[in-house]
Amino acid sequence: MLLPLVWRYLKPYRWLLLGVVVFQLAQSIASLYLPTLNADIIDQGVAKGDTAYIMTTGAWMLLITLGQIVCAIIAVYFGARAAMALGRDLRQSVFEKVGEFSEREVASFGAPSLITRSTNDVQQVQMLVLMTCTLLVSAPILCIGGIIMAMRQDLELSWLIAVAVPVLLIAVGFIVIRMVPLFRSMQKRIDRVNTVLREQLTGIRVIRAFVREPIETERFGKANAELTDTALRAGRLMALMFPVVMLVLNMSSIAVLWFGAFRIDDGSMQIGTLTAFLSYLMQILMAVMMATFMAVMIPRAAVCADRIQEVLSTEPSVIPPTNPVTELRGIGSIALDGVSFSYPGAAQPVLTDLDFRTAPGTTTAVIGSTGSGKTTLVNLLPRLFDATEGTVHIDGVDVRDIDQELLWGHIGFVPQKPYLFSGTVASNLRYGKSEATDQELWHALEVAQARDFVASMPGGLDAQISQGGTNVSGGQRQRLAIARALVKRPSIYIFDDSFSALDLTTDANLRRALKADIGDATLFIVAQRVSTIVDADQILVLEGGEIVGRGSHDELLETSETYAEIVSSQLTAEEAA
Template structure:
């Protein structure tokens, strides 16, 4: 998966990668030249006392060093540009794929995990790209070139390299194999921390209302401790790596000096050549160390790439049509023909053979006990889910065949949990229609019974709204959400229990305003309170995902036992109050 992601997202930046390779090669060649020149200065300059030779070769070393520094800067620049562009494109691809997901796929991964995969996991792969650009090209050149140059200086001492390099690779390999499982655990435990933190921040009111702060602190501490424990295990293994590398390097250097001194004393090796061999040995081992550093990053990046690949390769269950319908003949008629829905692997469908028609200018209410499938049913209209059986038609066309933008332009959905975005009242209202004027916003607020409290705010339409609308009450949040749909002026309104936070008087005024202002539209209302749907043109009663009654309020009182029980239970509560 890692190779697939790198190939796909690095392909547009092959010119930058070529620049990285060119400058890394030049930098590596310069590094290989310097020890040889240094040894030459010792052998032919210092030993003979030739100051001019020393000065000339020293100047050459200075120029090569300056060129090496320039190449290093350019290589890092191109590498950073490549890595940052790669990360941007990868995050964008994940975001766009998640944007295509239906609620089924979002629930499968979970919001905290999707956030981690878009941020932390991308960062791990991005770091691999950066390190690859800055280290991986030069490491093999320095190691292979260093071995050749060292053998050229003195073949007899080369046995030290033959011993040192495999010892280094074996030791580091053992450490890395123990680190990989820890990295896999770490990413999952980061997901857990994000999940707990997100739950606590989102549900802070509930936490405080039930005085559960100590419990939630303990939950977070447990999740945090799990991440810390895994990070410490990986860190301890990582901490062994550099001391081991330095041990091999120092022992190898001691061996070179020990055995090289004997050869110098015997006259078989010059001091300059011994110095150059020692420098080449250091380069070889440092190159191997750089490669092992890559090997440390690679396992975690591989784990992250697998998690990213799961998102990118998950096909949305709601797919755009191959030959979409781009025009609709009618104006807001909704029809369900034996529609059903079931989750993959579920024992029982959520909805069974749902059939009814909602026509323009009418109100269709849906009522039923908790878990009867009301929200799932209305989510089939805008294709938040796709029906797994039967058909869902809008204006005579199956919603799966309609061009998505055209379908969504016909439907205004006010979800069960009204969600507002960080910004202002105006920015939230213009979410469905960016070109709406202030007058249109106020008109929508008047219909939604929200103009009064918005006018009471100091900034009115420019009043700030916190993420999720947490700085306004539940009823205010619902009215802004209703106004947002009204600004869009769709032909079909779907109210998914959108009046639940409103008092009875506000509910009645809002329904009267809707009758007056959008009476020609198709309105589908999911409700818990019977008083909200008494005047509906038809009421659909759901029980365990099946229609057990359909008709007006008066008809259902006599024909549907389930509806009569709902009415009786609510009336008894009201009378008791």
């Protein structure tokens, strides 16, 4: 999977790769030619005392060396450009692919794993490409060219090459084979460390509230120790590789000098020739070492490429329509016909055979016990999930046939856990309508009962919001999220338990202002508090994923035992009347 993935993303940069090959070739040819010139200086110049020959040949060696340096710099530049472009495009592709995922795919991979795949995994592949461009291109040229040039210098000593190269390959190959499973395990361990760390950072207040710091420290320590142990085992094997390579290099040098001395002694070989042969042998073995160094990186990069490809090849369960509807009436009607939903591998469906209609401009509320499927239901409306059975219609059109941007543009969605992005109050409110004026923002804040606390913040609309909105309270975060939805002015508002952090007075004021402001828009509210939904035109009571009651508040008090139990658990008889 490594080679197809790399080639797919390097294909647009073929000219850079061609430049790398050309300049690496020039550099390698220069490296192969220099030992021959050096041998000529020793045998033809020094031995005969020809100073002019030494100076001329030395000048050529200096000129070739300068050309070699220039070629090396250009080759590394082109290689770095290609590798960085590959990393950029891979990260972009992974990000865009994850952006297409529904919540099902994100939950399947896990957010920490997706972060690791788009950062650490991409970096490993990128580094492999960089090292390939700077080392591996020249390695086969130096190896093959070195063998040819060494045999030209002295054929009888060439048997040393036939011994040294296989010994080096076998020794290093044995080490590399043992490193492959360790690298695969290491990436999984990195995922685990990221998962634990993310949980602890996100849930730091819960950890402190329950005095779980020692246990969480132990849990992180275990994940960290497992990663460290795997990395150490891989590191020991990698550390073993270089002594093995140096042992073969040094033993080969000794062998060349030993057997070469005998040939010089009997007059069948000159000192310059021996020097050149030794240089070529070193070049050959260094080329093999470079190739084996790459072989160390390839297994880990291959594992990372598989993990990246796994993301890129995953088809989202929510598939955009081939011939999308590009215009809606904008009246805000919602209809569910025989809708059921099951999570993959679940024994029981979360929702079963739901049927209901909402008239434009009305308020529909959903209430039920924890786990009854309320959040899953509201996730079907903006098509965060697709129903496994039945159809969901917005303005009379199946949501699976509506252009996704058009669908989301007609819905103002406030999730159960409101999330704010790092930036300012204004940048968060303009998230759904970038061209909104300050006046529109203040109006939305006033309806959401957030104007006073935003006005009191340093900078007002320009006040800084930290990632996740951690520098504001839970109730303030909910009101800012509601204001963000109001700025869009959609035809449908979906509030998934979005008033839970508000006190009763603020809740009542917000609902009153909301009803006066949204005009003919449709409200779809999920709530736990009866007081939040008591004025709704239609209330749906969910139990076990089924609608067990529907009607107004007064009607349900008489017809739905489940609703009556919920009301009695929250309100006094006088309040319920």
